[in-house]
Amino acid sequence: MKQPMITGVGITDFGRFPELTEEAMVQSAILDALEDAGTRLSEVQAFYCGNALGAMLPGQRALRELHAHGGAVYNVDNACSSGATALNLALQALKVGQYDTVLVFGMDHLSGLGGGPLQLSQQDWNNRRGMIMPALYAMRARRYMHDRGLKLETLADISVKNRKHGVLNPIAKFAKLATREEILASRPVAEPLTLLQCCPAVVDGAAALVLSTKPSQGVAKPVQVLASVVQSGLFETTPVDMTEAEITARAARLAYEQAGVGPQDLSLLEVHDAFTISELLYYEALGLCDRGDAAELLHSGATALGGRVPVNPSGGLLAKGHPPGATGVAQIVEVCEQLQGRAGARQVQGARIGLTQVTGGGIWGVDHAACAIHILSL
Incomplete structure (x- = not known):
């Protein structure tokens, strides 16, 4: 090989x-x-x-x-x-x-394509009933708030963090600083999610x-892919826990095994923060913390630039926006530049190993249709 x-x-x-x-x-x-x-x-x-x-x-x-x-x-x-x-x-x-x-x-x-959420197939049972992505993640947020005592302010703090990161990223043309209060006061989309808690979709x-596989002639040191995993969602025939990102957790286990590393070895992550609640769920699914401890991890500062394991130093989808076909490759570009020390003002100091995680689509009876995880190092 x-x-x-x-x-x-x-x-x-x-x-x-x-x-x-x-x-x-x-x-x-x-x-x-x-x-x-x-x-x-x-x-x-x-x-x-x-x-x-x-x-x-x-x-x-x-x-x-x-x-x-x-x-x-x-x-x-x-x-x-x-x-x-x-x-x-x-x-x-x-x-x-x-x-x-x-x-x-x-x-x-x-x-x-105009504004608003991306158009989905009306042949899908969930979509016909209004279960489009903002509604689905609003339900997840509500359930997490009920089960774990999550506060609205914590959801807003994800957006505050990623916007701080995004203003350091010259390609993130939507990135603007916003306070917790401004985020919570922005236009309601699907309770409890407000506009500034949803990634810009029309991007x-x-x-x-x-x-x-040939010797590199490139400007920077080449980057190795330690793991590359793609998984599909399971058809759910029984009630499921909406606060568990099952497909991401499953893909992460395979990726960690393939790479021979664990979450404790990661220097940074780029994750699919299409909505603020998403990033919190992925902290747990990717093993950065135990179930129910995502808010504590966020408030500790560990996932911010300068913290133990920065998440979305690029600004993530919330600050960059989300052109679907480009997002997975853009995450890889960010991690490569971080590992090579070329990330400028948002540089994660001493970055050695980075992980990217992106999910794809939702169809009736399936949490996510796809999830891809990559782990990279120099």
Whole structure:
């Protein structure tokens, strides 16, 4: 088995850019990643594209104007886990020697879709009843508040933390500081969640990675992928605990085993904080604390920059926004730059091992349709 390394990264601004096309955005990220890796496009043997809400053949459309040489293009739609799933597939091909250099990229351009939550299939029983994502996570928050005595202020404090991180990230165009009081007073979305506790959904952005089993010619030291795990949700036929992120906990166990590390070894994490309650649930599912202790972990300062294990130093989805196809790749870009000491004002000092976690979609009877976890180190 060959050892693939991430040799270059590229990322665009995340925001609303109606004047740009999806293809133009990802082409910028691809060219930046190639330059970072010291790799020519002609050296890339295969392309893996994560895209959730674009038109048909997104990878080929993105590569057309770059005059790619016609190598294999794999288009991956796994909802919000699309980009991370594309990375998982690329790693498999590299390890068995099918290719020696590949490009992984993810993108979505949603500013033309209007405001509000993303439209979901009305053929799905949950969606027809109004169980869209904000409603689902509001129910989880209410249940956690009932079971664990969680306070509204704690939910708001997740957003306060991630916005502080986000203003340090030059690509996070939505990032603005907000106080606990401002977050709680923002427009109600689904009780108890307010607008500033929900990630911006109508966002444009792209990110790209170069991976290779050949010696790196890149600007920075290449990054090793210790673990890459993708799991699907279980069809639930009996009542379940809404405060348990089962698919994330299951994927995390597999990732820790694959990497030979545990949560105590992590220097930082990028997690899928689509709503404030999400990050708290993932603290527990990823083993950062025991069940019921997420609020205590947050209030200790451990998950803030300067703390023991910063979570979402990029600002996360709450501050960056969430173009679904790009998010999983963007998380990897953030962790790579942190491990390489290239994260600027948001740098996690002494970062050695980082974890990314992204979930994808929800369908009737299933908690999440997909979850991807990666663990990286130098």
